[in-house]
Amino acid sequence: MSPAAARGRVTNRIKALRVGAGLTQQELADRARATRQTILAVEAEKYAPSLELAFRIARVLNAPFEEVFGYVDDG
Amino acid sequence: MTRSEQHAWASLAANGLIFFYFQHRMLDGWAVADLAPKQMIWTYVAIVVAVVVFESVIAGVLAARAARAPERVVEDERDQAIQAAANNREHWFIAAAINILVIQLLADLAYPGHVFPRVDLTRPETIFFILFATLFAGHAVKLASVIVAYRR
Numbered sequence: 001m002s003p004a005a006a007r008g009r010v011t012n013r014i015k016a017l018r019v020g021a022g023l024t025q026q027e028l029a030d031r032a033r034a035t036r037q038t039i040l041a042v043e044a045e046k047y048a049p050s051l052e053l054a055f056r057i058a059r060v061l062n063a064p065f066e067e068v069f070g071y072v073d074d075g
Numbered sequence: 076m077t078r079s080e081q082h083a084w085a086s087l088a089a090n091g092l093i094f095f096y097f098q099h100r101m102l103d104g105w106a107v108a109d110l111a112p113k114q115m116i117w118t119y120v121a122i123v124v125a126v127v128v129f130e131s132v133i134a135g136v137l138a139a140r141a142a143r144a145p146e147r148v149v150e151d152e153r154d155q156a157i158q159a160a161a162n163n164r165e166h167w168f169i170a171a172a173i174n175i176l177v178i179q180l181l182a183d184l185a186y187p188g189h190v191f192p193r194v195d196l197t198r199p200e201t202i203f204f205i206l207f208a209t210l211f212a213g214h215a216v217k218l219a220s221v222i223v224a225y226r227r
Binding site for chain 2: 029030033035038046049050052053
């Protein structure tokens, strides 16, 4: 398979970390400067956030970036 | 529902109402009616005023609702990405529609006996109706794209 045809997806552990930190989706959204719907979509892995938002989420969850986000090669 | 999605629903409803009025003024059955130029100008003015009023009211209501919780983010990068994709679809829809009209016009001139459906583009009423209907349809495509993207 050519590199251009490779498929991957961004995974995350936001929900587990958020619940562990005692935060609601709205609280995480407010602190990460996003909407609740975006946090919901990111948690459900329907939307891959920009690096900027991903770092803000990791910072709010007080966890290293690699612990919050991962990348899976589906191809 | 995000503010962008609420705006898309409200704007789609307003778009539908205004288009209903527009087609009521312009069509007689499935054909474009014969209209005096002044009638067309007033129809145009009424539509522009209606669009401005509806969009202003929608924006005002949504801004007032957002002002109740000023600490909340009302639009973020995902909303902007959805808007950009929807704008792109609207652009391609209108480009395709205009290309079809141009092909239709050229085919009529070059091959008068062609078998494709005919639209009389020599009448101002038809041109007015088709161009405005294309704008309404393009806007509807954009708003529907926004709504589908949020529901996916």
